[in-house]
Amino acid sequence: MPELPEVEVVKRSLKKKILNSIIKKVQIKDHKLRYKVEKEIGNKLAGKKIKSIKRRSKFLIFEIDESYLMLVHLGMTGKFFFIDQNKEKFKTSFYYLLNYQKDQKHNRVIFFLNKNRKLIYNDVRKFGFIKLYELNRTTSISHLNNLGPEPLEKKWNFKYFKTYIANRKRNIKNILMDQKFVSGLGNIYVNEILFLSGVRPSRVVKKLKNIEIERIIKYSKIILKGSIKLGGSTIKDFSSENGKKGVYQQYFKIYGRKDKKCSNIDCNNSVIKTSISNRATFFCKRCQK
Structure with a gap:
């Protein structure tokens, strides 16, 4: 399971590649992750901008416009692939050989972005999850509410x-x-x-x-x-x-x-x-x- 350093590197990678991108549509190829992926996620995110990408503990936090917060946990084998406008595929997570046929089998959610780019959530064992919350209700996110301080914070003393x-x-x-x-x-x-x-x-x-x-x-x-x-x-x-x-x-x-x-x-x-x-x-x- 990726720990704090690995998730931090993924966050930095995604910020370089997709920050301020517009989500054109979302294709859910498999709803059955650790928690069932919400069917309406595509309708809710279509046309909205990715305004920020943060990390808390082992969670990735995407702020979508001023409407939603998308929480992602990579579980044991979750990873993101990025495909640019030239259809070149980049790794932002675990090191795997880039094999379209092999990878496609485990692609779970595809975010189609502006400029003909894609962000793919791939997860072999499906222990990761993607959850969507209304931005004005983020105080009720149980995954984040009970976390202690991070080791790199001053509170960890x-x-x-x-x-x-x-x-x-x-x-x-x-x-x-x-x-x-x-x-x-x-x-x-x-x-x-x-x-x-x-x-x-x-x-x-x-x-x-x-x-x-x-x-x-x-x-x-x-x-x-x-x-x-x-x-x-x-x-x-x-x-x-x-x-x-x-x-x-x-x-x-x-x-x-x-x-x-x-x-x-x-x-x-x-x-x-x-x-x-x-x-x-x-x-x-x-x-x-």
């Missing part, structure tokens, strides 16, 4: 962290992946953050030392900024707006390194893989306490 975890008995990995506590982090980056912070994923949060909390906050910001700069990462090879493959996965210190030597130069231990809440979890028993 020691005081907030310390107050939130007081007397809680949950482990640190689970709480970092709880979008109500901090929004945008997922399994890959949490593994990386905890390794660099020297904290074992199974540690109970109320037992964390102040210095460990400070390290978690520090490395959250460093890792996410680094990943965004490098174009995002994913096991499926993320692709940024210019078609370059995301390369942050080449810098993984712990994720996916089961039985390999620990990345720390002075450690000879091997990386251990376990499961926490049914999610693959990697750690070094010497370097993470």
Whole structure:
């Protein structure tokens, strides 16, 4: 599943390609995504301009004219393809070979734009979704209402962290992946953050030392900024707006390194893989306490 850096790169890519475009019509090829795509979406969006594209946590937020807000979540395999006026196809999401026949099988929603361009939402496993809201009713969007601060925001600080975890008995990995506590982090980056912070994923949060909390906050910001700069990462090879493959996965210190030597130069231990809440979890028993 794409996490904050990957969705941020998609947002930036889409802003370059479709901001201020007019939606001419919408073709729904498959209504059955995670939530059923509204049949009237085409009538509601036809003739309207895409005024802004934002990101909140792992959600993409499109402001359409002064009428609607379109909320998109990419799920596990959701991605956008852009086709320009010369019918050239661009990747803005995961890295896949551009194969029209193969891709067409999983095209779910097509937005026809002015100047003979198209934006295609493609989703193999159909865990993503597209929802439309009236702009004056956006305060009722449940997907956004309960999100915690983002790791790159100033609100994600020691005081907030310390107050939130007081007397809680949950482990640190689970709480970092709880979008109500901090929004945008997922399994890959949490593994990386905890390794660099020297904290074992199974540690109970109320037992964390102040210095460990400070390290978690520090490395959250460093890792996410680094990943965004490098174009995002994913096991499926993320692709940024210019078609370059995301390369942050080449810098993984712990994720996916089961039985390999620990990345720390002075450690000879091997990386251990376990499961926490049914999610693959990697750690070094010497370097993470």
